Amino acid sequence: MKLILLGAPGAGKGTQAEVICKKLNIPAISTGNIIRAALKNGTEMGLKAKSYIDAGQLVPDEVVIGIIRERLAEDDCKNGFVLDGFPRTIPQAEALDEMGVEIDKVIEIYVKDEDIVKRMSGRRVCSKCGSSYHLIYKQPAKEGICNECGAELVQRKDDYPETVLERLNVYHEQTEPLKGYYEKKGKLRIVEGQEEVADTTALTLKALED
Numbered sequence: 001m002k003l004i005l006l007g008a009p010g011a012g013k014g015t016q017a018e019v020i021c022k023k024l025n026i027p028a029i030s031t032g033n034i035i036r037a038a039l040k041n042g043t044e045m046g047l048k049a050k051s052y053i054d055a056g057q058l059v060p061d062e063v064v065i066g067i068i069r070e071r072l073a074e075d076d077c078k079n080g081f082v083l084d085g086f087p088r089t090i091p092q093a094e095a096l097d098e099m100g101v102e103i104d105k106v107i108e109i110y111v112k113d114e115d116i117v118k119r120m121s122g123r124r125v126c127s128k129c130g131s132s133y134h135l136i137y138k139q140p141a142k143e144g145i146c147n148e149c150g151a152e153l154v155q156r157k158d159d160y161p162e163t164v165l166e167r168l169n170v171y172h173e174q175t176e177p178l179k180g181y182y183e184k185k186g187k188l189r190i191v192e193g194q195e196e197v198a199d200t201t202a203l204t205l206k207a208l209e210d
């Protein structure tokens with residue numbers, strides 16, 4: 001199955017992507033995680049992306065399209081994948097079409113703006129492996145420590161309140177039009193994000209079936 005997860009920053013795409021990939025045994029591909037890893041490793045692409053990310057702006061289309069083209073060519077993508085955070089603009093969606101990728105379903109995790117702002121302030125990520133947590137909704141077993149690797153949890157710079165508002169603007173302007181794009185193709189399913197992660201997951205898994 002080839003899936004796209006759409007949704008505002010902080011709507012919980014990443015969390016749902018992890019659930020789906022475990023259940024279907026396909027990789028979850030997050031452009032955000034790939035870019036952050038590049039940044040951490042100090043690659044040229046990472047350095048280029050940094051100023052955009054820190055300002056809450058999108059990284060240029062040609063950069064992320066290149067990332068996805070390479071990633072989808074890898075062996076583990078043969079039986080499908082979950083795209084988390086790509087496409088984020090119409091040109092990115094068109095590039096995916098041009099690569100000949102046949103998407104089965106697009107699931108939007110919908111959360112209203114005011115809840116997004118609340119959620120983002122509580123989001124924490126592992127400084128080492130990138131796993132994501134929340135002070136209220138997805139607490140680690142031990143406060144401030146990653147369940148997966150034991151490293152310290154930190155707040156992403158682009159999760160600071162001013163940047164979150166900018167990211168939401170960018171989402172409404174550049175990413176939301178993708179809903180119409182996939183709706184027209186009959187591929188869009190909307191899942192309303194719930195307070196409890198497990199409740200959202202139940203709805204997401206149901207959306208995969210219809």
Ligand code: ADP
Pocket residue numbers: 008009010011013030031032033035052053056057058059060061064084085086087088089092158167
């Ligand atoms: P979130 O979904 O919470 O916004 P991500 O980790 O997906 O966070 O993305 C973080 C940042 O990485 C984005 O704000 C953007 O700058 C950049 N980014 C990730 N994916 C894309 C993409 N498909 N196109 C352009 N920029 C992207």
Ligand code: ZN
Pocket residue numbers: 126127128129130131146147148149150151
């Ligand atoms: Zn970790």
